[in-house]
Amino acid sequence: MAQLMFKGLKVLDCSSFIAAPAAATILSDFGADVIKIEPPGAGDPYRAVPSLPTMPQAKENYAWMLASRNKRGLALNLAKPSAQQVVRRLVVQADVFITNFPAVVRKKLGLRYEDLAPLNDRLIYASFTGYGEYGEEASKPGFDITAWWARSGLMDGVRTEATAPPARSLTGMGDHPSGISLYAGIVMGLYQRQLTGMGAHVGTSLLANGVWCNGVMAQAALCGARFIDRPPRERALNAFTNYYQCRDKRWLILTILNEERQWPVFIKCLGRDDLQNDRQFATSRDRMKNAVELTTVLDKTFATKDRSEWREILAAGGIVFDVVASAQDIPNDSQILANDILVPFDNDGVLTVTSPICVEGQNKVKPRRPPAVGQHSDEVLREAGYDAAMIEQLRADGAVA
Structure with a gap:
């Protein structure tokens, strides 16, 4: 030792x-x-x-x-x-x-x-x-x-x-x-x-x-920033950093920061190639402008499969996301176990x-x-x-x- x-x-x-x-x-x-x-x-x-x-x-x-x-x-x-x-x-x-x-x-x-x-x-x-x-x-x-x-x-x-x-x-x-x-x-x-x-x-x-x-927000206040009220989840300003409920009532959260590049991959993962031709979401600016509408579309789409299914699909596509885990999920989390974050007495x-x-x-x-x-x-x-x-x-x- x-x-x-x-x-x-x-x-x-x-x-x-x-x-x-x-x-x-x-x-x-x-x-x-x-x-x-x-x-x-x-x-x-x-x-x-x-x-x-x-x-x-x-x-x-x-x-x-x-x-x-x-x-x-x-x-x-x-x-x-x-x-x-x-x-x-x-x-x-x-x-x-x-x-x-x-x-x-x-x-x-x-x-x-x-x-x-x-x-x-x-x-x-x-x-x-x-x-x-x-x-x-x-x-x-x-x-x-x-x-x-x-x-x-x-x-x-x-x-x-x-x-x-x-x-x-x-x-x-x-x-x-x-x-x-x-x-x-x-x-x-x-x-x-x-x-x-x-x-x-x-x-x-x-x-x-x-x-x-809370340093980022504290520093913003120190710099005299104008703060923007957080809207309801359904009226998020960015659908790609929102969280969504799956068919089994469990949640996941997206953090797609380079959506211009990942948009085609993302909609393919979702099985929604039809969105490629939707004029509401044609460009990055359109997708931000119509974030509320896009959130509604994603809500309906994520509700069609259990979280475990979406987890495999999104991971295979290289989409940045994670599950919104509960404390009860921790003992069986394979990544936590693989890194010896949990150890036996x-x-x-x-x-x-x-x-x-x-x-x-x-x-x-x-x-x-x-x-x-x-x-x-x-x-x-x-x-x-x-x-x-x-x-x-x-x-x-x-x-x-």
């Missing part, structure tokens, strides 16, 4: 929910020793998310499997000074400390960068926030549906049409790409440490990542979604099941220099579970 890139790297994941822990998960995929710090009892509140009535129902805690695979669990009651002292001792030995505690909480617990950096001048301190470290809303609680999705303009921008209600995001939809940004910041911090020998404070926020994801064969980064010559660890609350508390404390009596005292104080 090739050398794991982050083998020997010690990471303290003192964060909750999705985005910040996701950065730690990526580090763990490449061999880092990640210690998940969470409160005793119920632990990270993200553990309970799959039990919400709006979430898919399953025997497995699928959210926790993805968020905390490969990690070791340490349960600390950080309200206790002795538990805070445990974190400080671990920081002395750590390479990376990750937190998404609000600034006021970090100050109260003595977990700010300025509190921990003097203990270890090589520490990479990674902070994640909803709305950034500064400004009047810096301490405002933020989730991806609020700070990333709604505040960034994404929620408004993806309406099916201008008069439609805004669309809700999916669980974790903004958290996972934001976690990639935090991971990138950590790796940049490690590179800076390699160059200078000194650690650094790195960070990002849901709001910054949301605006970045060690020993039990249940699949999980791997981190979306590959490095030639670098393997990832075989995914391990996430820890129970405090599963490795004693093990981690012993490694940090606590003996049995000291551990027992921490437990008696309610600092460790």
